[in-house]
Amino acid sequence: MTEGELMKIVSDEQWRVTEALNSKPERKSGDGDEKSKLATLVKPLDVWSRAINQLAPRALQSAISGRSLMVRAALLKNNALMKSLGRPMREQITSMRPASLTTLEAMNLSNGTEFAGILNRGAENLIRQSAHQNYDLVDYLYRFAYSREPSSRERILAEHYLGNPIEKERLADLLWTIFMSPEFLLVR
Numbered sequence: 001m002t003e004g005e006l007m008k009i010v011s012d013e014q015w016r017v018t019e020a021l022n023s024k025p026e027r028k029s030g031d032g033d034e035k036s037k038l039a040t041l042v043k044p045l046d047v048w049s050r051a052i053n054q055l056a057p058r059a060l061q062s063a064i065s066g067r068s069l070m071v072r073a074a075l076l077k078n079n080a081l082m083k084s085l086g087r088p089m090r091e092q093i094t095s096m097r098p099a100s101l102t103t104l105e106a107m108n109l110s111n112g113t114e115f116a117g118i119l120n121r122g123a124e125n126l127i128r129q130s131a132h133q134n135y136d137l138v139d140y141l142y143r144f145a146y147s148r149e150p151s152s153r154e155r156i157l158a159e160h161y162l163g164n165p166i167e168k169e170r171l172a173d174l175l176w177t178i179f180m181s182p183e184f185l186l187v188r
Contacts, residue, residue, distance in 0.1 A: 015039040048147045081114035123171035145178045
C-alpha cells in the first residue's frame with residue numbers, strides 16, 4: 001500500500017477476534033491463534049434500518065451539496081451546562097471523562113435553566129414538525145431515542161400525559177424523562 005492510497009476494510013462473520021495482543025505486527029489478528037473466536041455478527045434492528053434508509057440519502061445529498069454546515073464544539077459558546085457536563089476549557093488537556101455524575105451535573109440536568117430551555121425549544125420544534133409532516137410523535141421519539149417501538153403501556157402513558165392537543169411543557173417533560181433514562185444513555 002502506498003501513501004495516500006485508499007483502503008476499504010469490510011468485516012463479516014468470517015472475521016476472528018481475540019483479546020490477546022499480537023507480538024508480531026505483520027500477523028493478522030486471530031490468524032493461527034487458538035484463543036481467537038469468530039466475530040459475532042449483530043443484525044441491525046428493523047426500526048434502525050428503516051430510519052437509515054429514509055434519512056441517510058437526504059443527509060448525504062445535503063452534505064455533498066454543501067448546504068449543511070458542520071458544527072464544531074470548539075466554536076460553540078461554552079455555557080454553564082456544557083461546563084458542568086464536563087466540557088473542558090480549550091487550554092485544558094483531558095484524556096478521559098469520569099463515569100459518574102457530579103453533584104453539579106445532576107443539579108443542572110434535573111432543574112437547570114439552560115437544559116430546560118433546550119428541552120422547551122426541542123418540544124416546540126417537534127410539535128411544529130409533527131404538525132407539518134403528520135407523523136405519530138410518540139413513535140418518533142421512541143424510534144429516535146431508543147431505536148425501538150414504544151410498548152403498548154409506554155404508548156398509552158405518553159399519549160395520555162401529552163394530551164390532545166399536545167402541550168409544549170408536557171412534551172418537554174417527556175423529553176427530559178427519555179434523556180434521563182438508562183436505556184437512552186445506553187443506546188446513545
